[in-house]
Amino acid sequence: MAESINRVVLAYSGGLDTSVILKWLQQEYKCEVVTFTADLGQGEELEPARRKAELMGIRPEHIFIDDLREEFVRDFVFPMMRSNALYEGLYLLGTSIARPLIAKRQIEIARQVNADAVSHGATGKGNDQVRFELGYYALQPDIKVIAPWREWDLTSRSALIAFAEQHQIPVPRDKRGESPFSTDANLLHTSSEGKVLEDPWDEVPEYVFSRTVSPEDAPDAPQVVTVAFERGDAVAIDGEGMSPATLLAKLNDLGRAHGIGRLDLVENRFVGMKSRGMYETPGGTILHAAHRAIEQITLDRGAAHLKDELAPRYAELLYNGFWFSPEREMLQAAIDHSQLKVSGEVRLKLYKGGVHVIGRRSPNSLYSEKVVTFEDDQGAYDQRDAAGFIKLNALRLRLLGRRDR
Numbered sequence: 001m002a003e004s005i006n007r008v009v010l011a012y013s014g015g016l017d018t019s020v021i022l023k024w025l026q027q028e029y030k031c032e033v034v035t036f037t038a039d040l041g042q043g044e045e046l047e048p049a050r051r052k053a054e055l056m057g058i059r060p061e062h063i064f065i066d067d068l069r070e071e072f073v074r075d076f077v078f079p080m081m082r083s084n085a086l087y088e089g090l091y092l093l094g095t096s097i098a099r100p101l102i103a104k105r106q107i108e109i110a111r112q113v114n115a116d117a118v119s120h121g122a123t124g125k126g127n128d129q130v131r132f133e134l135g136y137y138a139l140q141p142d143i144k145v146i147a148p149w150r151e152w153d154l155t156s157r158s159a160l161i162a163f164a165e166q167h168q169i170p171v172p173r174d175k176r177g178e179s180p181f182s183t184d185a186n187l188l189h190t191s192s193e194g195k196v197l198e199d200p201w202d203e204v205p206e207y208v209f210s211r212t213v214s215p216e217d218a219p220d221a222p223q224v225v226t227v228a229f230e231r232g233d234a235v236a237i238d239g240e241g242m243s244p245a246t247l248l249a250k251l252n253d254l255g256r257a258h259g260i261g262r263l264d265l266v267e268n269r270f271v272g273m274k275s276r277g278m279y280e281t282p283g284g285t286i287l288h289a290a291h292r293a294i295e296q297i298t299l300d301r302g303a304a305h306l307k308d309e310l311a312p313r314y315a316e317l318l319y320n321g322f323w324f325s326p327e328r329e330m331l332q333a334a335i336d337h338s339q340l341k342v343s344g345e346v347r348l349k350l351y352k353g354g355v356h357v358i359g360r361r362s363p364n365s366l367y368s369e370k371v372v373t374f375e376d377d378q379g380a381y382d383q384r385d386a387a388g389f390i391k392l393n394a395l396r397l398r399l400l401g402r403r404d405r
Contacts, residue, residue: 005031008117008146009110011102011132012037014049016171018121020160021148022056023167025119029146034062034113038102041069041187041245052170064109068101069187073244076101076323077188081287082232082342083335084295084307085315090265092281092288093318094189099128100323103135110143117144124150127270131321138324181208187248189261189281200266200276211252211280215259215353222351224358225254227290229346232339234287248283255282258350270320286355290346293357297365298342307338 008025012018012035025033035053037046046065053063076097087093106118118136122128129147136143154160157179164171182194190211197204206214228236235241237250255261261282269275295304310331317328344362348355370380 003029003144005029005117005144005146007032007034007113007115008119008144009034009036009106009113009115010119011106011121012049012053013121014046014052016157016160016164016169019052019056019169020154020163021119021121022053022058023163023169024148024152024154025146026057028152029117031117032062033058034064034109034115036064036066036106036109038105039065039067039069040072040098040101041249042185044185056169062113066105068105069245070243072098072101072187073248077248077284078233078244079332079336080314080318081234081284081291082339083314083331084288084292084311085318086288086311087315087319088265088267089312090263091267091279091315091319092189092263092284093315094186094279094281094284095128095184095191096131096318096321097188097323098186099131099321100135103132104139107136107139107143110140117146119146119148122147122149125271125273127319127321130270131323134321135324183210185210187245187252188284189279191277191279193275193277197276197278204264204278208278209262209280212256212262212282213259215262218257218259218352222349223254223258224347224349225286226345226347227251227287228344229291229294230343232291232336232342234290248287251283251286253283254350255286259353260350260355261285262353286348286350289355289357290348291342293346293348293360294344294362295342297360297367298344298362299338300366303338307335310334 008029008031010018010022010025010033012022014037022033022035025031035049035058037049039046050063050065054060080093080097085093087096109115110118120129120132122132124147129150133145133147136145154163161171163169180196181192184191192208196202197208226238227234228239233244234247237247242250261280261284263279263281264276265279266274266276299307314328314331314335317323317325317331322328341364343364344360346357347359349358368380370377
């Protein structure tokens with residue numbers, strides 16, 4: 001028998017799964033349900049979620065639809081981008097970085113409406129259940145978490161549809177058939193996995209891609225853009241200042257047109273299995289390349305190399321759901337300190353799926369043309385100093401060589 005729950009806040013998309021979850025919560029736990037729908041720039045109309053929640057008996061004051069796009073980019077995407085984090089060297093963490101914000105807002109609403117539980121629609125096989133729940137517990141240690149996919153016996157899409165029909169939950173005509181793949185989207189990326197993508201030998205069908213044109217169909221002429229940075233964050237494109245979400249949306253448009261940001265990846269999930277996914281991160285791919293380029297001339301070698309050592313650890317923490325952990329916050333403090341002088345402009349050429357850095361400049365540049373030139377440097381660098389430098393670094397190798405010869 002389900003334990004006593006008075007009120008639960010449900011992360012609600014308005015789709016088939018979360019609509020079934022809403023009704024199931026009402027039936028199984030006999031509790032009041034509060035719905036929370038986050039606008040993270042997924043590109044979907046969210047008002048239908050409100051109407052559907054009302055149709056299912058949710059009081060208007062208990063339907064929350066929040067525009068979180070600016071907060072998402074400013075407080076989550078940009079801090080992550082400062083780190084140059086790539087999970088397993090490739091993945092820009094588009095799904096992972098959205099989950100802590102959803103969890104944070106869900107807990108805030110739970111406190112506001114005096115709810116004693118929260119619920120999500122993540123399955124028991126994936127990473128998102130971990131990310132959501134680690135966030136919940138970090139922010140509200142005693143919160144009750146309800147994960148229907150780990151409790152109920154609705155184990156197939158046909159069972160979900162049958163449940164929906166039994167309880168007069170509207171099922172759109174295009175949702176009645178078996179979906180060829182599942183998707184998750186926000187302003188940073190779109191991910192697709194399952195069904196037609198499960199065989200890692202098969203090429204991703206072109207119809208799966210929604211955020212980018214095929215590189216083969218991209219314009220035959222390259223486009224040059226300039227991205228300006230202040231303290232590690234992008235602030236302008238081609239001289240036009242923009243808010244974080246507006247800037248990322250603009251980069252998405254540029255990336256879409258040139259077929260940039262497609263990634264076919266077999267990754268290691270935190271729960272232990274390997275999964276194959278297709279990711280589209282058009283604007284994020286451009287931003288990542290631009291940020292690395294501005295760091296090339298503004299970061300000292302020691303700081304840059306240390307950041308490269310920290311980035312995989314930072315990426316793994318985000319992927320596994322530890323955004324609110326002390327170790328992520330410690331890493332963030334070090335990363336943010338490294339960005340104090342990371343300001344300037346990067347010029348990039350976008351062409352048929354590629355992002356090519358063609359120029360960078362900064363008032364804080366450590367690059368010295370006078371020192372590095374092949375021409376007469378007029379005493380800026382004494383080449384004779386290299387002899388002692390080399391001999392000191394070679395000393396241990398020479399001692400080893402004499403011993404082992």
